[in-house]
Each structure stands twice: as structure tokens, then as C-alpha cells.
Amino acid sequence: MSVFETVKEIIVEVKDIAAEDIKLESNFEADLEADSLDIVEMIMLLEEKFDFEIPEDAAEAMKTVKDVVDYIEKRLADDNT
Amino acid sequence: MAPRRVVITGMGTISPLGNSYDEFWTRLIAGQSGIGLIERFDTSNHPAKIAAEVKDFKAQDYMPRAEARRMDLFIQYGCAATRVALEDAALDVKTVDLDRTGVIVGSGIGGLETYEKQHNAMLKKGVNGVSPFFIPMLIPNMAAGHISIMFGPRGPASCSVTACATATNCIGDAFRLIKYGITDVMISGGTEAPITPLSIAGFCAMKALSTHNEFPEKACRPFDIDRNGFVMGEGAAVLILEEMEHALNRGAKIYAELTGYGSSADANHIVQPDPEGYGAAKALEYALIEADMKPEQIDHINAHGTGTMYNDIIETKALKKVFGAHSYDIAVNSTKAATGHMMGAAGAIELIAATGALCHNLVPPTLNLENPDPQCDLNYVRGKARTHIINAAASESLGFGGHNAALIIKKWG
Incomplete structure (x- = not known):
């Protein structure tokens, strides 16, 4: 499963919205109606899924789904090198 | 106002x-x-x-x-x-x-x-x-x-x-x-x-x-x-x-009128009720005062009735203290044998049970009350539901900490 698919799955679990409504460019607050507590929970679920910690400053910089996907892909690539 | x-x-x-x-x-x-x-x-x-x-x-x-x-x-x-x-x-x-x-x-x-x-x-x-x-x-x-x-x-x-x-x-x-x-x-x-x-x-x-x-x-x-x-x-x-x-x-359906509320503390023990039921009796008395009713006007009581020795004996004493000879005319029940003890929800489910009884003139049975404790000798409704004319009813709750509370409802219309 691609990173985008995994992120989407977690957003669906937390926000109960249709997967097809989640785009790479979706903004968590504006488009997905996620509040700060939702975002903390999603980050925790991602950490569990990918088995690494996401530092707070990195998490705070994530505004869109793409920000999250890019960050995770980069971390996975770094881990493999 | x-x-x-x-x-x-x-x-x-x-x-x-x-x-x-x-x-x-x-x-x-x-x-x-x-x-x-x-x-x-x-x-x-x-x-x-x-x-x-x-x-x-x-x-x-x-x-x-x-x-x-x-x-x-x-x-x-x-x-x-x-x-x-x-x-x-x-x-x-x-x-x-x-x-x-x-x-x-x-x-x-x-x-x-x-x-x-x-x-x-x-x-x-x-x-x-x-x-x-x-x-x-x-x-x-x-x-x-x-x-x-x-x-x-x-x-x-x-x-x-x-x-x-x-x-x-x-x-x-x-x-x-x-x-x-x-x-x-x-x-x-x-x-x-x-x-x-x-x-x-x-x-x-x-x-x-x-x-x-x-x-x-x-x-x-x-x-x-x-x-x-x-x-x-x-x-x-x-x-x-x-x-x-x-x-x-708004033309609402009305089940009953809520007329009195009483509340008291035992100031006695963390989990045991006052041995003479002083606080429980006071809560009922305060509710009667607010409802402007005499004890003789209460026809049914949904008791706290948990099925513990302390509660049942002391609550029975409290009812006798408040209602005197009339306590034997009141149809008393406990619905906890059917619902279990719903703790923080108990007082509400029991007020609903008492309201149902008031509306239907029918008192739900206290399940499993087969051999009443000699110290619990009130007119408990047991076996099956009992037809009983009810113009007013009370529901009482007693909580750990010595909290006592009672509500009184009156028939509507």
C-alpha cells in the first residue's frame, strides 16, 4: 500500500469521511474539518503504523495531506539509506 | 417571580x-x-x-x-x-x-x-x-x-x-x-x-x-x-x-408534574448509610415540604433498594420514620433487581419507572423478593406487577459519601 493510501486510511478512521474526498492537496483544518486534537491523534496513529516518532515541530508544519505523505516518504527513504 | x-x-x-x-x-x-x-x-x-x-x-x-x-x-x-x-x-x-x-x-x-x-x-x-x-x-x-x-x-x-x-x-x-x-x-x-x-x-x-x-x-x-x-x-x-x-x-404530551425535591447528607460514614436512616428520611421530608404534600398523599415509592443489607434495612427504617403507619399502605418497589444498579443513571431510570407506574396505576414488581427480611416488612410489590391507584409517587436515591436525594411526582390532569 502506498504511503498516501495508508494516510488516507487513518484519516478515514479518525474523521469518518469518504476516502475519495481526501486529496493530496486537502488541508486538514479547512477541507477535512480536523481540529488540533484530531491532528494529534492522526500523528499518533501514523507513528504506530510506521514505527517511528514524528517530532512536534515536524508535526506542526504539516498542514495538508501532501505535507504528511512527503514527510513520511522522506523518512522511509532516509531509513533505507 | x-x-x-x-x-x-x-x-x-x-x-x-x-x-x-x-x-x-x-x-x-x-x-x-x-x-x-x-x-x-x-x-x-x-x-x-x-x-x-x-x-x-x-x-x-x-x-x-x-x-x-x-x-x-x-x-x-x-x-x-x-x-x-x-x-x-x-x-x-x-x-x-x-x-x-x-x-x-x-x-x-x-x-x-x-x-x-x-x-x-x-x-x-x-x-x-x-x-x-x-x-x-x-x-x-x-x-x-x-x-x-x-x-x-x-x-x-x-x-x-x-x-x-x-x-x-x-x-x-x-x-x-x-x-x-x-x-x-x-x-x-x-x-x-x-x-x-x-x-x-x-x-x-x-x-x-x-x-x-x-x-x-x-x-x-x-x-x-x-x-x-x-x-x-x-x-x-x-x-x-x-x-x-x-x-x-406547544401541545406537548405530559406524563406527570414534578413537584418536590429534597437533598441531604448523612455526615456519618463514607459508604454506610446513617444507621437510623436519618439523612434518607430528611431528603424525603424536604421533598414533601417543597411539594406541599402530606406523607399520607404518597401512594408509591420507587426505593433505592440495592439488595445490600445496609441499604435495605436502613431505607426501610427511613420510610417508616417519614410515613409512620401510612408506610404500610404505600406500594414500595425496587427496580434494581431488573435493571441492575445503574449508578449515576439509577435515579433517572427509577424516576422514569415511577412515572410509568403513576401514568398506568401499575407498579412494577421487585424481582426475587421471595422471603422478605423480617426487618424489611413494608408493603413491597413482589411477584408480579400490581394495580394500585397512584396520585403521587416518590423516588429516592442514596449515594456513597452519604448523599441522599428524593423527588416527588404528581399525576397530571
């Missing part, structure tokens, strides 16, 4: 005997029991293995799934029972003055299941493993908080937390807000979800729970010589209270 009259226009339950007032009442009158073996967790090491669990409850039938995820079970029960009660009252909250509509729905304990899970998460994953929803799922005011958010009332929203007297205190407080002109409509009652491994272990440690595991339906035996403790229940019960003119103006 002169005190105003308050009526009950809606009742909702999420309970071991059904998830609406009609279903609850039908099963209660038929003498059915909601008690069985605990299915929710492994009870191998628990001395008590029985409880009255809510069956067939799906939170998403009552609220969006994403909202339900942020709630402990006690909050889900409270919100669901509110929706059921509002439907029963045929009341769309958006059509009333939201600033003059409030919520007082309490819980005796709060989010126990959440507490246990999050504590485990911290032990396993460390401090960062604790959910951001831990605190807003745990704290006992969050049923009231979520109900106001879900349905929109902006008047007073709070909760009394007085253990097993919680819902009776909540309804009493809500009653007075309407009576003294602060609000016109109140959503009030209680909710509890205490069937968890830690909670059952704690009540077992107190030796409070019945261990008659082999016959779950026979385990809770209020006022019976063979009783050996209460049986845990769970769920929520919510009543819609309205100022009388407000209810009449």
Missing part, C-alpha cells in the same frame, strides 16, 4: 431493559431481568461475574461515528438517551429559546474504560502514547458538555456528581432552574458505563457485589433475606422537563 410549575414531557432510556421508554416499561412490567453473565471482558479472576449490560447498542445509530470516537461509552449512552428522550417529547431543540434551555446530566464515575485503556497505553508506550482525547473522554461533566454541543442548548450545562444519587440530584437541580425562572426546558438525568475490569474489581473489593453467579437473574434480591449484594448495571436515562405553560403552548 412566583415559582412556576414543572412537567415531564419526554423520557429516554439506553438500558439493560431496552433502548426506549416504551420498551423499558413493557419489559419492566412483564417482570423481565436485564442481568446476565458479563460478556464484555474476561471475568475469570473476578468474584462477581454478572451484571446488567446494555445490549444491541451502536453509537452510530444515534450520532456520527467520528463524534462517537471521541466519547467514552458513558458519554455515548448519555447523548443517545437524550436523542431518544427528545424524540419521545417531540421536541426539536432548535425551535425553542436555546438560551433558556439547559442540560444537567451527571455520571457517578465518568470514563472508567478510557481511564484503564489510557493508563495501560502509558505503561506500554510511554507518556507519548496517551491519547489527546483521554481527558475529554474521562471527565464526568462531558456527557452534559457533549449533549449541549450535539443538540445546541446554551443555558446552564452541568452535572451533580453524588455517586448513586447523581441523577436524582441532577433532576432536582434542573427542576429548580425551571421552577425559579432561569430556564424553560431542561434535559436532565444520568449516565454510567461502569462494567470494566478495574471497576468490578473495586466494587468486589468492597464486598458490595452479589456473587450469585450461577443464577444471574436471581442474584439481585432487594429486601429479601437471601440477598448478598447489588448487581452492577449500566446505561443512561434522560428526562425532558418543561415549564408547564411552555409544554401546554
Whole structure:
């Protein structure tokens, strides 16, 4: 499963919205109606899924789904090198 | 402003005997029991293995799934029972003055299941493993908080937390807000979800729970010589209270008039009631004074009746103290043998049971009361439901901490 698919799955679990409504460019607050507590929970679920910690400053910089996907892909690539 | 009259226009339950007032009442009158073996967790090491669990409850039938995820079970029960009660009252909250509509729905304990899970998460994953929803799922005011958010009332929203007297205190407080002109409509009652491994272990440690595991339906035996403790229940019960003119103006169905509330403290012991039932009697006396009624006018009492030695004997003494010779004419029952002890919701489900009795002139039976304790010699309704003309009834609750509360309802029309 691609990173985008995994992120989407977690957003669906937390926000109960249709997967097809989640785009790479979706903004968590504006488009997905996620509040700060939702975002903390999603980050925790991602950490569990990918088995690494996401530092707070990195998490705070994530505004869109793409920000999250890019960050995770980069971390996975770094881990493999 | 002169005190105003308050009526009950809606009742909702999420309970071991059904998830609406009609279903609850039908099963209660038929003498059915909601008690069985605990299915929710492994009870191998628990001395008590029985409880009255809510069956067939799906939170998403009552609220969006994403909202339900942020709630402990006690909050889900409270919100669901509110929706059921509002439907029963045929009341769309958006059509009333939201600033003059409030919520007082309490819980005796709060989010126990959440507490246990999050504590485990911290032990396993460390401090960062604790959910951001831990605190807003745990704290006992969050049923009231979520109900106001879900349905929109902006008047007073709070909760009394007085253990097993919680819902009776909540309804009493809500009653007075309407009576003294602060609000016109109140959503009030209680909710509890205490069937968890830690909670059952704690009540077992107190030796409070019945261990008659082999016959779950026979385990809770209020006022019976063979009783050996209460049986845990769970769920929520919510009543819609309205100022009388407000209810009449919208053509609401009126179940009963709420006329009196009394509340007192034993100031005696953390979990044992005052040996002479002084506090319990005082709560009833204060409720009678507020209702402007004589003891002889009460026809039915839904007792706290937990099926513990302390409660049953002392509550019987308290009733005799208040009602004298008339106490033998009152049809007394305990519905806890059917619903289990719903803790913070008990006072509300029992006021609903008493309201049903008042409306139908039919008193639900006290299950399993086969051999009354000689010290419990009142006119308990046992065996099956009893026809009894009821013009006024009382419901009483006694909580750990020595909290006592009583409510009085009067026939409408």
C-alpha cells in the first residue's frame, strides 16, 4: 500500500469521511474539518503504523495531506539509506 | 417571580431493559431481568461475574461515528438517551429559546474504560502514547458538555456528581432552574458505563457485589433475606422537563408534574448509610415540604433498594420514620433487581419507572423478593406487577459519601 493510501486510511478512521474526498492537496483544518486534537491523534496513529516518532515541530508544519505523505516518504527513504 | 410549575414531557432510556421508554416499561412490567453473565471482558479472576449490560447498542445509530470516537461509552449512552428522550417529547431543540434551555446530566464515575485503556497505553508506550482525547473522554461533566454541543442548548450545562444519587440530584437541580425562572426546558438525568475490569474489581473489593453467579437473574434480591449484594448495571436515562405553560403552548404530551425535591447528607460514614436512616428520611421530608404534600398523599415509592443489607434495612427504617403507619399502605418497589444498579443513571431510570407506574396505576414488581427480611416488612410489590391507584409517587436515591436525594411526582390532569 502506498504511503498516501495508508494516510488516507487513518484519516478515514479518525474523521469518518469518504476516502475519495481526501486529496493530496486537502488541508486538514479547512477541507477535512480536523481540529488540533484530531491532528494529534492522526500523528499518533501514523507513528504506530510506521514505527517511528514524528517530532512536534515536524508535526506542526504539516498542514495538508501532501505535507504528511512527503514527510513520511522522506523518512522511509532516509531509513533505507 | 412566583415559582412556576414543572412537567415531564419526554423520557429516554439506553438500558439493560431496552433502548426506549416504551420498551423499558413493557419489559419492566412483564417482570423481565436485564442481568446476565458479563460478556464484555474476561471475568475469570473476578468474584462477581454478572451484571446488567446494555445490549444491541451502536453509537452510530444515534450520532456520527467520528463524534462517537471521541466519547467514552458513558458519554455515548448519555447523548443517545437524550436523542431518544427528545424524540419521545417531540421536541426539536432548535425551535425553542436555546438560551433558556439547559442540560444537567451527571455520571457517578465518568470514563472508567478510557481511564484503564489510557493508563495501560502509558505503561506500554510511554507518556507519548496517551491519547489527546483521554481527558475529554474521562471527565464526568462531558456527557452534559457533549449533549449541549450535539443538540445546541446554551443555558446552564452541568452535572451533580453524588455517586448513586447523581441523577436524582441532577433532576432536582434542573427542576429548580425551571421552577425559579432561569430556564424553560431542561434535559436532565444520568449516565454510567461502569462494567470494566478495574471497576468490578473495586466494587468486589468492597464486598458490595452479589456473587450469585450461577443464577444471574436471581442474584439481585432487594429486601429479601437471601440477598448478598447489588448487581452492577449500566446505561443512561434522560428526562425532558418543561415549564408547564411552555409544554401546554406547544401541545406537548405530559406524563406527570414534578413537584418536590429534597437533598441531604448523612455526615456519618463514607459508604454506610446513617444507621437510623436519618439523612434518607430528611431528603424525603424536604421533598414533601417543597411539594406541599402530606406523607399520607404518597401512594408509591420507587426505593433505592440495592439488595445490600445496609441499604435495605436502613431505607426501610427511613420510610417508616417519614410515613409512620401510612408506610404500610404505600406500594414500595425496587427496580434494581431488573435493571441492575445503574449508578449515576439509577435515579433517572427509577424516576422514569415511577412515572410509568403513576401514568398506568401499575407498579412494577421487585424481582426475587421471595422471603422478605423480617426487618424489611413494608408493603413491597413482589411477584408480579400490581394495580394500585397512584396520585403521587416518590423516588429516592442514596449515594456513597452519604448523599441522599428524593423527588416527588404528581399525576397530571
